[in-house]
Amino acid sequence: IAGITQAPTSQILAAGRRMTLRCTQDMRHNAMYWYRQDLGLGLRLIHYSNTAGTTGKGEVPDGYSVSRANTDDFPLTLASAVPSQTSVYFCASSDWDRGLNEQFFGPGTRLTVL
């Protein structure tokens, strides 16, 4: 793989179910991010991780949790999905050691909660 991969590509989920969105990067970037994008709107940051073992809250963290056990993976979990979490989810990574905020984005996961 090259860059960032996300899985699944799309998912329809019943309200109340638990769901984990997967994100893997092979660029050895230290920082990773999760954004959501609602129809017709800009991206909003959910959670981020500056380095393996650390995480932080973004603009809209409620209802979501993340973990960063290693450099490459940054899963996003919805413990009990609600319809307002219907959105497109983008994972991103960046190499902060280069002094740049150039983020590389994955292809996105389209999630529908019914």
Next chain:
Amino acid sequence: DAKTTQPPSMDCAEGRAANLPCNHSTISGNEYVYWYRQIHSQGPQYIIHGLKNNETNEMASLIITEDRKSSTLILPHATLRDTAVYYCIVISGSARQLTFGSGTQLTVLP
């Protein structure tokens, strides 16, 4: 981080230069100007960034005014594949999270 203002939409003829403006009148000294674009249904793509000097890469040029209160992204020879939403983001050098506004929808016309 400084707030940015962009026109909601612009059109450009294929093969012509596309000039996308961004106002950031409250920018502070340590804040950079970043440009991203998002082609329909895809993840955003980094284009270019700058602090105070003009910058050019294989994708575009970034012109920042001397007072740094505004900037222009230039796509020198727009193609149909450049049709996308273009985001201007101002971010401090120590920050790591991008804040995406509503951007400019650029439509390149044949």
